Amino acid sequence: MSTSAALHHEDLHSAHDAHHxxxxxxxxxxxxxxxxxxxxxxxxxLITGIIWAIIGGLFSVLFRLQLGYPEATFPWLEDLLGxxxxxxxxxxxxxxxxxxxxxxxxxxxxxxxxLSGTFANFLIPLQIGARxxxxxxxxxxxxxxxxxxxxxxxxxxxxxxxxxxxxWTIYPPLSALGDASSGSKIGMDLWLVSMAMFIVSSLLGGLxxxxxxxxxxxxxxxxxxxxxxxxxxxxTAILGVLSFPVLLxxxxxxLFDRNLGTSFFLSDIVIGGKILPNEGGSAILFQHxxxxxxxxxxxxxxxxxxxxxxxxxxxxxxxxxxxxxAMVGSMFAIAILAFLVWAHHMFVTGLNPFLGAFFVLLTLxxxxxxxxxxxxxxxxLWRGNIRFTPAMLFAIGFVSMxxxxxxxxxxxxxxxxxIHLHDTYFVIAHFHIVMGVASFFGMFAGVYHWxxxxxxxxxxxxxxxxxxxxxxxxxxxxxxxxxxxGLAGMPRRYYDFSMWESFKxxxxxxxxxxxxxxxxxxxxxxxxxxxxxxxxxxxxVTSTNPWGANTLEWTTPIRPGxxxxxxxxxxxxxxxxxxxxxxxxxxxxIEPVGENESHH
Amino acid sequence: MRTxxxxxxxxxxxxxFTLWVAIASILMMFAGLTSAYIxxxxxxxxxSFELPIAFWYSTAAMxxxxxxxxxxQRKFKNREIPAYRSLITxxxxxxxxxxxxxxxxxxxxxKNGLPMNxxxxxxxxxxxxxxxxxxxxxxxxxxxxTFAKAFSKSVxxxxxxxxxxxxxxxxxxxxxxxxxxxxxxxIR
Numbered sequence: 001m002s003t004s005a006a007l008h009h010e011d012l013h014s015a016h017d018a019h020h021x022x023x024x025x026x027x028x029x030x031x032x033x034x035x036x037x038x039x040x041x042x043x044x045x046l047i048t049g050i051i052w053a054i055i056g057g058l059f060s061v062l063f064r065l066q067l068g069y070p071e072a073t074f075p076w077l078e079d080l081l082g083x084x085x086x087x088x089x090x091x092x093x094x095x096x097x098x099x100x101x102x103x104x105x106x107x108x109x110x111x112x113x114x115l116s117g118t119f120a121n122f123l124i125p126l127q128i129g130a131r132x133x134x135x136x137x138x139x140x141x142x143x144x145x146x147x148x149x150x151x152x153x154x155x156x157x158x159x160x161x162x163x164x165x166x167x168w169t170i171y172p173p174l175s176a177l178g179d180a181s182s183g184s185k186i187g188m189d190l191w192l193v194s195m196a197m198f199i200v201s202s203l204l205g206g207l208x209x210x211x212x213x214x215x216x217x218x219x220x221x222x223x224x225x226x227x228x229x230x231x232x233x234x235x236t237a238i239l240g241v242l243s244f245p246v247l248l249x250x251x252x253x254x255l256f257d258r259n260l261g262t263s264f265f266l267s268d269i270v271i272g273g274k275i276l277p278n279e280g281g282s283a284i285l286f287q288h289x290x291x292x293x294x295x296x297x298x299x300x301x302x303x304x305x306x307x308x309x310x311x312x313x314x315x316x317x318x319x320x321x322x323x324x325x326a327m328v329g330s331m332f333a334i335a336i337l338a339f340l341v342w343a344h345h346m347f348v349t350g351l352n353p354f355l356g357a358f359f360v361l362l363t364l365x366x367x368x369x370x371x372x373x374x375x376x377x378x379x380x381l382w383r384g385n386i387r388f389t390p391a392m393l394f395a396i397g398f399v400s401m402x403x404x405x406x407x408x409x410x411x412x413x414x415x416x417x418x419i420h421l422h423d424t425y426f427v428i429a430h431f432h433i434v435m436g437v438a439s440f441f442g443m444f445a446g447v448y449h450w451x452x453x454x455x456x457x458x459x460x461x462x463x464x465x466x467x468x469x470x471x472x473x474x475x476x477x478x479x480x481x482x483x484x485x486g487l488a489g490m491p492r493r494y495y496d497f498s499m500w501e502s503f504k505x506x507x508x509x510x511x512x513x514x515x516x517x518x519x520x521x522x523x524x525x526x527x528x529x530x531x532x533x534x535x536x537x538x539x540x541v542t543s544t545n546p547w548g549a550n551t552l553e554w555t556t557p558i559r560p561g562x563x564x565x566x567x568x569x570x571x572x573x574x575x576x577x578x579x580x581x582x583x584x585x586x587x588x589x590i591e592p593v594g595e596n597e598s599h600h
Numbered sequence: 601m602r603t604x605x606x607x608x609x610x611x612x613x614x615x616x617f618t619l620w621v622a623i624a625s626i627l628m629m630f631a632g633l634t635s636a637y638i639x640x641x642x643x644x645x646x647x648s649f650e651l652p653i654a655f656w657y658s659t660a661a662m663x664x665x666x667x668x669x670x671x672x673q674r675k676f677k678n679r680e681i682p683a684y685r686s687l688i689t690x691x692x693x694x695x696x697x698x699x700x701x702x703x704x705x706x707x708x709x710x711k712n713g714l715p716m717n718x719x720x721x722x723x724x725x726x727x728x729x730x731x732x733x734x735x736x737x738x739x740x741x742x743x744x745x746t747f748a749k750a751f752s753k754s755v756x757x758x759x760x761x762x763x764x765x766x767x768x769x770x771x772x773x774x775x776x777x778x779x780x781x782x783x784x785x786x787i788r
Contacts, residue, residue, distance in 0.1 A: 134614035207621045215614040241621060245629035249636070249731075256727060261717035264640075264724075280645030280720040285636055292632065 026562075034144075036136035037562040041143050042121035043454060046447070048150060049114020050528060055154075056105035061521050063098045066090045068514025070496045070507075084162070092495045096165035097183050099493060101157070103168030104191070108198055109153070111301040111439050113146050116202075116240070119304055119446050120209045120233045122454065126553035127227050129218025129572065131563045134211040138204045145201035149194045156190035164191035167493065169290060172265035172283050176257045179271050189258065192251050199244045199251075206244075209237035218552070220572035224328075225589070227551050227576040228321060231328050232307020235335040236300050243296040243339070250289030257281070284349050291342035298435050299338045303331060305442020306373065306402075309395040311576075312445050313377055315549045316392035317384025318585060320577035322376045330369035337366050347415040348422045356415040363413035370406055374399065385580070389547070390464035391449035397472045398441040404476075405434025408483065423493075426486025429479045437475045444471075444527070451531075452546050456559040457538030463530040467523050474520035481509050548586045551576050555590055613761050616768065623772050626735065630728070630776065634783055637724050641787060647719035648788045651781075652708040655729075658701035659781060665694035666774040673767045677760055685750050691770070692747055695740045702733050725784065732780055736773050742766055 035041060065074065066089075073088035084094035121139065125132055133139045156163040165183025166174040174180045175188055213234050217226075253264040257278075265286045266278035314321040321327060343351060343359045351359075377399045386392065408430040411417055421427060444467075451459050490503050497503040497510065545554040552572070556564050570590040578587040582598055640646070672687035706726065709715075716726045746766050 134618055138618070203622070203625055207618050207625070210621050211614045211618040215612065215617055241625045242628050245625050246632035249629045249632040252731070253633075253636070253727060256716075256723065262723035262726075263717070263720050264636075267645075280640075280643070282640065282643060285639055288639070289632055289636060 045117030052109040059102040064514040068511040130216035142204035149197035152194035161185040163187040206237040206241040228310040229307040239296040243293040247293035295342040296338040305439040308446040312395040322379040330372040333369040394445035401438035424486035425482040429482035470523035652705040654705035
């Protein structure tokens with residue numbers, strides 16, 4: 001037994017050495033395309049995510065055009081979209097497709113794959129001191145499944161009957177019956193197949209992140225010394241691995257209903273005057289399966305942003321993060337509660353009010369760990385020696401958005417209030433601020449902070465500051481007024497509000513929101529320009545640790561090769577947040593603890 | 601380098617650990633399906649029916665294959681390569697037999713007037729058993745790789761990790777099937 005154990009150790013050892021040697025003989029294909037280097041895979045996720053973000057963002061501008069200017073016609077729209085915008089006016093069917101694809105793209109392809117895929121891949125091995133992921137092969141497959149999912153979803157935009165249009169939540173029966181709408185035809189099948197590929201990609205990624213964090217930490221890197229980014233990515237991966245399979249099971253059942261004549265979600269349906277034979281199905285069952293993923297998904301999107309913001313706030317306040325263990329504990333609590341609140345999306349489906357009361361209680365409980373986190377961020381900033389780098393501004397913006405959007409969650413979590421607010425613009429405002437904009441800010445903070453590590457160059461600061469101020473002011477100008485519209489009962493997903501006497505009063509406001517959204521979209525294009533311009537022309541990084549940070553990624557060479565550290569992986573002697581200790585600005589994690597060093 | 605690598609190794613090989621996380625993930629999918637099954641059963645329009653006899657034979661094949669897999673793993677560790685090769689071959693054949701018997705079971709069901717779209721209860725059986733079958737097929741593909749490796753080289757490399765990972769996955773699909781069978785028998 002002992003010999004075989006020793007032999008397997010030997011094998012692992014040679015595997016490690018093999019990694020180490022990799023970068024000496026790489027072709028273009030193995031370096032940039034089918035790369036197994038976690039840093040390259042991370043960049044692949046990021047750039048694919050950016051392309052999707054431009055597409056998804058453009059869709060929102062197009063449907064905001066309809067909402068803001070319902071009477072106007074835009075001849076160029078017809079040139080762009082053909083029969084979907086006859087006479088320069090968006091077709092209502094296509095409007096729904098745009099809304100659906102905007103949600104799908106932003107929630108899954110940008111803020112899940114683009115965010116977790118980028119930063120889990122980039123930061124986990126670098127910050128825990130590993131040469132690569134536990135399985136670089138699975139990691140590469142994870143990206144290529146995402147790529148496949150992307151190709152399928154993108155091609156669905158060009159089918160004749162249009163892409164899926166039943167909302168990003170794809171509730172049956174609309175999504176289960178090809179005759180229900182033009183977007184329920186082949187576009188819906190492509191959506192489901194693409195999502196199945198996407199789920200496989202997420203699972204392969206998640207498996208790797210979890211095993212890497214638990215098994216490949218360098219000497220001295222105990223769990224409680226890990227940076228909060230790694231903790232956040234760890235909880236994110238656990239949520240994904242346990243919740244995505246449930247969505248997959250729902251998607252499989254839906255595919256059967258669509259194509260093989262089963263009735264999991266269908267019962268007593270009359271369509272076009274024809275009675276369908278389907279009996280015994282339940283549309284509500286799908287909602288349970290969907291939201292069992294759908295709610296954890298919110299935290300899959302949000303947790304990485306929380307982790308990165310925590311790190312960036314501490315580094316740029318030159319202060320330790322306030323309450324490290326409380327931060328970890330509150331993320332753990334959020335991860336647990338994430339699985340127990342899904343039915344708060346279903347208060348108005350006829351859910352037993354008695355059962356609803358439990359979901360209200362559990363939902364409101366999330367306010368506790370969330371508040372702990374907010375206070376810890378604020379106390380980290382408090383009396384800090386703050387450096388307003390672009391990353392820092394976005395991290396502070398994240399906290400601002402998380403507070404504003406989180407507070408409205410307390411309104412929506414009440415089942416009684418939800419009867420009025422459900423499916424109104426209040427909900428749109430809430431989740432865009434707390435999940436969409438906040439996570440985007442976390443992602444931008446991460447890109448601005450780690451771009452020097454990724455490409456060995458800095459992003460342009462002037463463009464970055466313009467990007468930040470337009471984004472934060474714009475985001476509030478877009479989403480704040482939506483609360484009022486929602487309180488007045490204005491429903492989401494409607495094509496044209498000018499037909500209702502009660503919503504006509506919001507015509508001017510809608511126009512204003514649409515106008516601002518175009519400016520904010522333009523500011524994002526500025527960021528995209530800055531990003532690609534700086535990869536080639538940005539100011540070069542000249543020191544290994546430009547931000548004066550403690551974590552391990554800044555102990556690697558300016559542009560680390562495959563294997564990350566040219567020599568031995570450094571040993572870790574302390575936590576990640578020794579800033580401003582004993583009069584020293586920062587103390588790297590690899591520095592041994594001195595004899596007379598004080599305790600924080 | 602050596603000390604660092606030693607430190608990184610911990611108690612469990614990362615690939616084995618990754619498999620356990622993957623198993624948790626697969627279990628969640630079946631948890632989703634079986635809980636949907638329970639919810640649906642308590643609603644109107646549920647049909648109770650007997651499972652086809654072929655499922656019992658397939659269960660026997662599955663259990664037998666788990667035993668041969670377990671023995672194969674032991675022989676590999678004792679470096680009895682000829683015995684290992686024949687046991688892997690038997691496991692592979694038993695796996696194919698299992699899948700074939702599941703298909704026979706569904707053919708019998710359809711012949712007895714219970715096609716997939718007959719009733720949601722039957723549909724669930726097709727989906728749950730079918731998805732389990734897909735996981736067994738995945739295992740068979742992995743077995744083919746193990747099989748090819750066992751015969752291609754003179755097995756000079758005694759690294760047992762791939763064999764261990766294979767065996768763990770194979771026992772998992774076995775246990776999963778037994779759980780699903782008991783579930784489907786108990787809740788009809």
